[in-house]
Amino acid sequence: MSVEDDPADGWFPESVATDYDGPGGANAPEVVTSAVDVLEDLAEGGPVLEFAVGTGRIAAPLAARGVPVSGIELSRAMAARIADKPGGEAVEVTIGDMTSTRVAGEFSLVCLVFNTIGNVTTQDGQVDVFRNAAAHLRPGGLFVVEVGLPDLRRLPPGQDVVPFAMTPGYVGFDQYDVVTQEFTSNHVTVSPDGTGRFRRIPFRYVWPAELDLMARIAGMRPKHRWADWARSEFTAESTGHVSVWEKAPHHPHEAPPLG
Numbered sequence: 511m512s513v514e515d516d517p518a519d520g521w522f523p524e525s526v527a528t529d530y531d532g533p534g535g536a537n538a539p540e541v542v543t544s545a546v547d548v549l550e551d552l553a554e555g556g557p558v559l560e561f562a563v564g565t566g567r568i569a570a571p572l573a574a575r576g577v578p579v580s581g582i583e584l585s586r587a588m589a590a591r592i593a594d595k596p597g598g599e600a601v602e603v604t605i606g607d608m609t610s611t612r613v614a615g616e617f618s619l620v621c622l623v624f625n626t627i628g629n630v631t632t633q634d635g636q637v638d639v640f641r642n643a644a645a646h647l648r649p650g651g652l653f654v655v656e657v658g659l660p661d662l663r664r665l666p667p668g669q670d671v672v673p674f675a676m677t678p679g680y681v682g683f684d685q686y687d688v689v690t691q692e693f694t695s696n697h698v699t700v701s702p703d704g705t706g707r708f709r710r711i712p713f714r715y716v717w718p719a720e721l722d723l724m725a726r727i728a729g730m731r732p733k734h735r736w737a738d739w740a741r742s743e744f745t746a747e748s749t750g751h752v753s754v755w756e757k758a759p760h761h762p763h764e765a766p767p768l769g
Contacts, residue, residue, distance in 0.1 A: 556618025561608035566592035628713035730755035
């Protein structure tokens with residue numbers, strides 16, 4: 511851990527935040543635009559709250575379109591980069607844990623993108639994310655989660671590791687525990703001078719049906735499930751999904767909105 515890293519930032523300290531907005535992958539313009547298009551459409555002009563808003567990859571361009579956007583983010587190092595993006599100065603950010611942190615008001619849409627539900631590594635914690643989303647939503651409001659599916663079909667008997675990337679200077683692989691649904695994402699980077707870096711991040715994978723039950727516990731019901739932001743059909747061959755739940759009115763276990 512470098513001297514600039516703050517332990518309070520968890521798995522996303524300054525050393526990670528510095529490179530988080532690198533080109534390609536989830537930051538590719540076509541990927542961001544596709545996600546923002548869907549979220550803007552689902553919000554229908556109402557305010558949006560993004561859990562784990564990060565560096566504003568989604569929140570800033572959404573705000574740049576005139577959508578009122580707030581965010582909750584645990585890492586100060588990540589959140590500090592939001593205001594530098596076009597639209598980012600309009601994003602209201604609260605530092606805190608998305609399982610419990612509350613912000614004032616009611617929202618048309620709460621979203622949690624790019625596999626971040628898996629950063630909550632217990633089932634109870636993931637249920638708390640759904641409950642917190644429901645507590646921020648107006649009746650009829652929507653909760654959106656984007657998450658990949660575990661690559662367990664590639665595991666032969668006795669194996670627990672699945673590689674997902676191998677390029678010059680970089681190897682990435684996931685290691686699964688199919689009993690606990692815990693897994694780690696492992697990243698090995700070697701610079702041209704031979705210096706190596708190993709980063710290991712814990713996750714908990716979760717199935718679509720399990721997410722639907724979490725939503726039901728929180729007083730929400732399924733509305734959409736797509737394979738991607740293009741709203742492609744979700745099938746047995748899909749490697750991930752974008753799921754949408756609608757908040758039902760008058761849920762007896764829900765906390766009242768703040769403000």
